[in-house]
Amino acid sequence: MKSFLLKFGLITAITVSLFNGKASAETNTTWTSKCGDASKVKSPSLQQINCLLTYAAINADIPPEVVKTVAWRESGWKQSKLSSDGGIGIMQITNQPRYDQKRLKTDIAYNIQAGVEILNEKYSWKQTDGTYTLPRIKDANRHTIENWYFPIMAYNGIKRVNSPIIKTQGTNYGKINTAAYQEIVLNLLEMQSYLRDEDGPNILAKFPFTTSDFDYSPDSDEDIVFKVPLYTINEGLHESPYFMKKGDLAYVTVDKVKLRPDSSTLKKELGTLNKYTTLTIYDEFKFDIGNDHNQFVWFKVKSPDGKIGFIPSAYLNPMxxxxxxxxxxxxxxxxxxxxxxxxxxxxxxxxxxxxxxxxxxxxxxxxxxxxxxxxxxxxDKTKPTTPTMSTVSDQSTTVTGTAEAGSTVKLYINGKFQKSTTAASNKSYKFTVSKQKSGSTVSVTATDKAGNVSATKSLKVLDKTPPALPVVNKVTSKSKTVTGSAEKNASVKVYRGSTLIGQSSVNSSGKFSVSIKVQKANTYLKVYVIDKSGNKSVRTIKVVK
Incomplete structure (x- = not known):
């Protein structure tokens, strides 16, 4: 990755908002575990690498075709690659001090995660006014492969060398720059993920570029200025099939596709499928049984005549x-x-x-x-009603209340997410928590099946912890005060039986002095300490002669 820095204001905003200046490529075991121990193998097979790249992309909500082809262009899927310009590993991470440089070299999953994060940043780049820095396709989402044209470009650098259009005067002026990084990557993507012949017609939709869309000097190394923020491409966009799930519907994109008994070409086919045949996705996709360079995956499908088999993702489109x-x-x-x-x-x-x-x-x-x-x-655009929540104190070990039945209740403490649970059919929910400090804020929200989020219900953790027992100095039959130490700023009351005989406050040094009338020897007095929350503790003393 020949990573060119953007202008200071933009790159600073991205780094701080997404990463707070810290490396964030800690690999998510949810996606790495799907590939067994592939991330720990010194020399993983091509299909193990295929697995790691695929699930890292899906975990980041990026079309796997994009991530896999960028990795292929950068390193040929070789984690051992170290380039003369400082590029490290399978994703060729360059000029990225926020990441652990040693792990980038030794940990393939860490390297992939870093590359995916950087690519994801490019998709999400925004200016200070909140508008996207890179152009997009109108109404296209993250799963649309063509919508990653400019993020792929930015992964390598938004310099004139990657201009989509040639602006140097000459016979090629105004033509597509086929030597641009993103053009090379997408050409590879068509051949490796859609199995297009090298000399065959393009599969992916093309942008309607003109020379006026980009502003830069042919002799300068300044970043390209993009003059068109949104392109309209009405036909031919491709949504990645990798996000299809069991039960989804797809159709065959070419004629005479072979339905295989397993995820390989090693056994005789079960039959052939014609273009536009509708298929039901039967199970999660599989990787090639062999160790070929194939970058596609195999989907287990059910055909209209009831046959169950595998076909490559290269020949499937979501219906x-x-x-x-x-x-x-x-x-x-x-x-x-x-x-x-x-x-x-x-x-x-x-x-x-x-x-x-x-x-x-x-x-x-x-x-x-x-x-x-x-x-x-x-x-459904209706928000759930605001959840209820029972009183929470610093002695509580549960948080309980009610919310819309079946909704997902999320618990936050001091604004930080803790855990979630599902509200029961009787609307009740319950969380087990550790004791919290008084004054902390406990909050819950309810999210329904459609993703509507309720207003937040928040409560302060109440102080239900009694003050420590007061230390009371000796009181004699001649004493006119009761003195001692107790919780700072608490109230102190002295009783004889049920009769209040004096009261005062504990000062900021933790000392108190309560004026009383002289009491007879052998009289028992009760000294109460009461904190600001009304919690009490009491010590009984005996008046001595």
Missing amino acids: VTGVANGAFYNKDVKIHVNEGVATLNGTRINNDYLISKVGSYTLVVKSKVANTTTIKFMI
């Missing part, structure tokens, strides 16, 4: 994007139907249809090969 079966949404939903005729609640819709109204919906898609698919979902 419907923007909505999933059985899902709940708390915002407007835009449905894209990749092929076939679609109706929504019985009404014919076009391929890109926006739904804003709250309600229940049934989407029916009839594919070009006459397979029919039904997807049911709901839009």
